[in-house]
Amino acid sequence: MNRILRCMAATGAAIALVACAASPAFARVVEIRMVQTPAGEAYFDPAGIHIAPGDTVRWVQMSGFHSTTAYAPQNGNHELRIPAGAKPWDSDILLADHPKKGSTFEHVFTVPGVYDYFCKPHEMAGMVGRIIVGDPGDGPGTQPFGYAPDRHWNPVPEAAQKDFPPAAEIMRQGVVRAPQAAGK
Amino acid sequence: MKRPWSSLVAGSIAAGFLAVAGTAMAANVLTKPPTDFKKVSTLVKLPDFLPGLGTLYVNPSTLPIGPYLGYDHKGHLANIIYMVPTKDIDAHKNFEDLGSAASGVKINHTDIVFNPGHPGVEEPHYHIIEWLISPAAVKKDMQ
Numbered sequence: 436m437n438r439i440l441r442c443m444a445a446t447g448a449a450i451a452l453v454a455c456a457a458s459p460a461f462a463r464v465v466e467i468r469m470v471q472t473p474a475g476e477a478y479f480d481p482a483g484i485h486i487a488p489g490d491t492v493r494w495v496q497m498s499g500f501h502s503t504t505a506y507a508p509q510n511g512n513h514e515l516r517i518p519a520g521a522k523p524w525d526s527d528i529l530l531a532d533h534p535k536k537g538s539t540f541e542h543v544f545t546v547p548g549v550y551d552y553f554c555k556p557h558e559m560a561g562m563v564g565r566i567i568v569g570d571p572g573d574g575p576g577t578q579p580f581g582y583a584p585d586r587h588w589n590p591v592p593e594a595a596q597k598d599f600p601p602a603a604e605i606m607r608q609g610v611v612r613a614p615q616a617a618g619k
Numbered sequence: 620m621k622r623p624w625s626s627l628v629a630g631s632i633a634a635g636f637l638a639v640a641g642t643a644m645a646a647n648v649l650t651k652p653p654t655d656f657k658k659v660s661t662l663v664k665l666p667d668f669l670p671g672l673g674t675l676y677v678n679p680s681t682l683p684i685g686p687y688l689g690y691d692h693k694g695h696l697a698n699i700i701y702m703v704p705t706k707d708i709d710a711h712k713n714f715e716d717l718g719s720a721a722s723g724v725k726i727n728h729t730d731i732v733f734n735p736g737h738p739g740v741e742e743p744h745y746h747i748i749e750w751l752i753s754p755a756a757v758k759k760d761m762q
Contacts (some may be wrong), residue, residue, distance in 0.1 A: 499737075500665060
């Protein structure tokens with residue numbers, strides 16, 4: 436019931452959450468919009484979501500040119516900020532806007548934990564997001580930025596660090612809108 | 620001595636007008652970029668035609684500042700673009716003698732537009748766009 440309520444709340448906020456009526460027993464498909472405004476703001480909306488193991492996240496490019504890329508050493512030696520054992524993803528740059536073919540990218544999340552990700556062209560502009568699958572646990576995504584200096588990973592830019600929604604807020608609300616979309 | 624942002628912009632615009640005053644316009648640049656310019660979509664993952672900017676060409680040795688030459692759907696030169704990272708602006712960095720690939724072209728108007736980043740220039744920056752066509756033509760022909 437809690438998941439359904441969260442889903443309904445998100446829909447009321449005009450965010451596309453697919454399969455809201457599905458039973459918790461069935462995996463959902465949750466959509467995150469990738470946006471660039473004429474004023475030059477670039478963001479994921481929602482910026483933070485809580486989903487269940489087995490759920491699929493579908494990123495939809497609404498405007499601009501974006502990627503959804505997990506913070507993981509496999510992706511340009513970025514700091515590991517997804518659960519150990521989880522498969523990192525990288526959509527690379529999407530070249531089409533919704534609803535054209537090539538405007539979406541999907542990833543299925545099976546390993547519980549916190550997943551941080553970014554947009555390749557807009558990481559420096561703070562276009563980052565956080566997904567919590569099931570229980571947050573105590574994996575890499577819950578650690579402070581720069582938690583393993585001896586690994587010599589590329590750090591999360593300071594400009595981006597402040598744009599991750601707090602994990603506690605995601606757990607409390609289920610869905611955390613991008614401040615730009617929420618008019619904050 | 621470092622110059623403020625307003626001075627940088629004024630300098631860039633002045634460079635554009637100097638281009639107007641030049642007499643050695645590359646003969647074919649209105650329909651064909653110089654041979655040392657490469658299509659941007661062959662250098663980074665972007666579509667050939669960028670709505671609002673056109674089909675861009677740049678000499679790779681001048682990245683990220685440019686100049687970039689933007690062509691419309693019919694292959695006519697529509698703009699000359701410079702991309703200036705905001706960190707360079709904050710650092711009061713100067714950019715001088717940015718090339719004369721389009722010397723002699725007639726500038727219609729100039730836009731200075733913030734961009735949060737895109738493939739090739741993955742950091743917040745400004746586009747300084749010197750248009751050869753009118754604002755109405757930009758809306759009509761560059762989408």
